[in-house]
Amino acid sequence: MITEWKNLISTLKPSEISMYLQTKGWRKVYNYEHNYGSIWRFTSLNEEEVEVILPHNQVLKDYKVRMIELFKSLEVIENRSMGSIINEINLSGVDVLRFRIASNETYSGTMPLIQATSLTKGVENTILAAACSTITPKSYFPRMAYNEARDYLNGCRMGQTERGSYIITVLSPLKTVSYAGSIFSEFEQDEIFERRVLFTLFNSLYHLRTALSNGTEVGIEETISTGVSANLCEALTLMQPENEVGKLEIGVSWAPIRPLQREIPQRKVIFEKSTFSLIKDYVKYLRYTAPIEEFELKGIVKKLDSTDASRGGRVSIITNIENKDRIISFDLPATLYQTAVTAHFNRSLFSCVGTLTKESKGYTLSNVTSVKIENELDFD
Incomplete structure (x- = not known):
């Protein structure tokens, strides 16, 4: 048993144990020179005081001995096993996500292998979609290739499965911060990216479920700014229970060493x-209506509208989209507007690049660049 303790303790960092002691009411009363260690004191409810030594340097000869002494003291004071204490310390610096499939098939805590593979992929894509929406909310990400989002996903770890039908746990580590002075001094800074991703995830899940209850396109469009995307919805479908009366639950437990700076609507969302x-259906709708970036629009300048061409104006182009002639209007600054004037005057084919968005009344073009005249048309 002692050997097992040694192996478990060796995985812990002194900084993690220090933070755990602070959150449990221990006070650091002395620091040894050369950062060898520190003395911590705890006062019980009956006013009894206990002191332990926390070694800071893992290369010290008596490091493991001191650690075992420390954890034996914690075991007595907290009246629980050393294993449970070590497990809590391991999780004290991480937010924990739980994806639970509840159905007749998973009642025993197992599920078909093929379904488990789909579930794992769904978990991965759900987290990645939330990370991408944290950076830039969009209705659809063709690649989900943001480096910061990928780095965050790579830093997440799969935890132990838990009882309760079938539960996958994902550990989302928080960035290491310095806890000099007040133990919560660093929490006054802006929320770190890892925590913001989970805020985005649970905001989007909550608003998606609300939109599902309303059952309207307007409702789902309004959720895009909260983080709902076709990618997120598609990831959820990978995790759907096979049984007709099953459900998917997604919950979170926040790292105890880092208090929340803001709340989310719910910490558990059920589908x-x-x-x-x-x-x-929402996956299809969000993909279909997703803005197309770097869209090349070609057509004839049908109409120009400007009170002062030196300041730019509005251009209306007739073009063919989805095998149908459509008129798309957009504003251009003076430097680009003059090219449209020339194309209109010479009856030339006009082209530009922008973001094409499908709306209920047609299409719009924004962020227009690369305006040019393709060629003159011959009407003789």
Whole structure:
């Protein structure tokens, strides 16, 4: 048993144990020179005082001995096993996500291998989609290739499965911070990216479920700014229970060493099996209406509208999209507007690049660049 303790203790960092002691009411009363260690004191409810030594340097000869003494003291004071204490310390610096599939098939805590593979992929894509939406909310990400989002996903760890039908746990580590002075002095800074991703995830899940209840396109469009995307919805469908009366639960437990700076609507969101057909419809809708970046628009300048061409104006182009002639209007600054004037005067084919967005009344073009005249048309 002692050997097992040694192996478990060796995985812990002194800084993690120091933070744990502070959160449990221990006070650091002395620092040894050369950062060899520190003395911590705890006062119990009956006013009894206990002192332990926390070694700071893992290369010290008596490092493991001192650590075992420390954890034996914690075991007595907290009246629980050393293993549970070590496990809590391991999780004290991470937010924990829980993805639970509840159905007749998972009641025993197992599930078909193929479904488990789909579930794992769904978990991965759900987290990555939330990370991408944290950077830039969009209705659809063709690649989900943001470096910061990928780095965050690579830093997440798969935890031990838990009882309760079938539960996958994901550990989302928080960035290491210095706890000099007040133990919460660093929390006054802006929230770190890892925590903001989880805020985005649970905000989007909550608003998605609300939109599902309303069952309207307007509702789902309004959720895009909260982090809902076609990628997120598609990831959820990978995790749907096989049983018709099953459900998917997604919950979070926040790292105890880092208090929340803001709240989210709910820490657990539940999707019943019956909602997944709607979620699949939302995937199609969000993909279909997603803005197309770097879209090359070509057409004839149908109309110009400007009170002062030196300040730019509005251009209306007739073009063909989805095998149908459409008129798309957009504003251009003076430097680009003059090219449209020339194209209109010479009856030339006009082209530009921008972000094409499908809306209920047609299409719009924004962020227009690369305006040019393709060629003159011959009407003789």
